[in-house]
Amino acid sequence: MFRILLTNDDGIHAPGIKALEAEVAAVGEVWVAAPQDEQSAASRSITVRRPLRSNEIKPRHFAIEGTPADSVMLALAHLLDFQPDLLISGINSGPNLGENIFYSGTVAAAAEGARHGIPSIAMSVAERADIDYSAAAGFAARLAKQVHAAGMPAGVALNVNVPHPSYGGVEMTRQSPKISRNVMLGGHDPRGRPYFWMHEEVPLDIAEPGTDYAAVRDGKVSVTPMRFDYTADDSMGELKDHLARWVQSV
Numbered sequence: 001m002f003r004i005l006l007t008n009d010d011g012i013h014a015p016g017i018k019a020l021e022a023e024v025a026a027v028g029e030v031w032v033a034a035p036q037d038e039q040s041a042a043s044r045s046i047t048v049r050r051p052l053r054s055n056e057i058k059p060r061h062f063a064i065e066g067t068p069a070d071s072v073m074l075a076l077a078h079l080l081d082f083q084p085d086l087l088i089s090g091i092n093s094g095p096n097l098g099e100n101i102f103y104s105g106t107v108a109a110a111a112e113g114a115r116h117g118i119p120s121i122a123m124s125v126a127e128r129a130d131i132d133y134s135a136a137a138g139f140a141a142r143l144a145k146q147v148h149a150a151g152m153p154a155g156v157a158l159n160v161n162v163p164h165p166s167y168g169g170v171e172m173t174r175q176s177p178k179i180s181r182n183v184m185l186g187g188h189d190p191r192g193r194p195y196f197w198m199h200e201e202v203p204l205d206i207a208e209p210g211t212d213y214a215a216v217r218d219g220k221v222s223v224t225p226m227r228f229d230y231t232a233d234d235s236m237g238e239l240k241d242h243l244a245r246w247v248q249s250v
């Protein structure tokens with residue numbers, strides 16, 4: 001049997017995970033463990049200062065009072081008595097591209113799946129408003145079948161971003177270097193207190209060819225293989241020499 005664990009960071013009631021479930025239910029047996037409330041930009045945070053609770057809202061559907069990473073960890077450690085064949089996180093409402101993946105709860109859940117040896121996919125629609133999830137959901141179902149048949153390299157997860165509302169081709173991409181600019185939109189609340197609201201500007205015209213941003217800009221599905229070992233192997237030789245001197249000087 002092909003068993004698929006779904007999670008997301010927009011919450012178990014979000015339209016993206018419902019659209020995803022509707023499509024992948026035709027491919028395998030779906031289990032859902034997802035935060036009960038929105039956890040966007042939760043990154044890979046986990047809950048350690050209070051207990052973690054799970055509510056089975058219907059068979060095989062668990063609403064977790066925690067983060068996306070909590071949801072995956074709890075599902076694998078306790079809620080499921082089997083190792084799922086595939087994990088799909090999403091479908092996120094909004095893109096997860098470039099350096100933004102470091103803040104993403106959607107990507108973090110896929111990272112957590114990969115850490116447990118499960119082929120894992122983060123799915124996002126690269127649009128902010130009035131999202132139609134159908135193209136991304138259909139793509140996810142086809143990709144699920146392929147990954148189930150072919151497997152995934154150990155420790156690797158896929159970060160998939162689907163342009164809106166349809167797409168013209170699929171491209172294997174690299175994660176883009178930082179091109180977005182953080183913007184703090186300022187204002188005053190009804191009581192006159194100032195506030196700041198984090199936003200970003202993305203100058204897509206400077207996106208490098210072969211990157212996730214460029215593919216989505218050009219109307220293609222971006223598929224980026226991700227690894228979560230951040231070791232900078234290419235700097236170790238140079239830094240070893242420095243380290244010898246640092247050690248002498250302290």
Ligand code: MN
Nearest residue numbers: 009010040092
């Ligand atoms: Mn989200």
